[in-house]
Amino acid sequence: MRKAAVITAILLAFGVLYAVDPEREPFMPRCLFHWLTGLDCPACGSQRALHQLFHLHVREALAYNPFLVVSLPYLGALALCRWFNDGGRLDRLKSMCHHPAVIRLYLVLLIAWWVARNLV
Numbered sequence: 018m019r020k021a022a023v024i025t026a027i028l029l030a031f032g033v034l035y036a037v038d039p040e041r042e043p044f045m046p047r048c049l050f051h052w053l054t055g056l057d058c059p060a061c062g063s064q065r066a067l068h069q070l071f072h073l074h075v076r077e078a079l080a081y082n083p084f085l086v087v088s089l090p091y092l093g094a095l096a097l098c099r100w101f102n103d104g105g106r107l108d109r110l111k112s113m114c115h116h117p118a119v120i121r122l123y124l125v126l127l128i129a130w131w132v133a134r135n136l137v
């Protein structure tokens with residue numbers, strides 16, 4: 018039940034991001050970190066990037082948040098392993114995604130992205 022609710026919420030959010038351009042709509046949530054500090058967080062631009070990706074505008078999505086775009090396969094694999102691993106069919110993928118070295122590398126890249134995007 019909880020899994021269905023989470024997946025439904027994600028699909029609804031993706032539907033809203035497909036239909037509504039966050040660049041033009043003032044009711045879309047803004048980043049609290051950016052509002053407080055004036056700096057970009059690692060996720061800043063994610064709504065706009067996803068909106069562009071849903072419309073197959075990859076170049077524009079990369080301009081808004083390249084780290085999100087290149088992270089999507091990994092994040093998608095994590096979601097698959099979390100919600101669709103009934104019977105252990107995805108245990109091999111799950112062990113790769115949850116390997117400590119992979120998680121450490123992802124966190125290092127995330128922090129490097131966070132720092133770099135605020136320096137340029």
Ligand SMILES: [Zn+2]
Pocket residue numbers: 048049050051057058059060061062
């Ligand atoms: Zn942000």
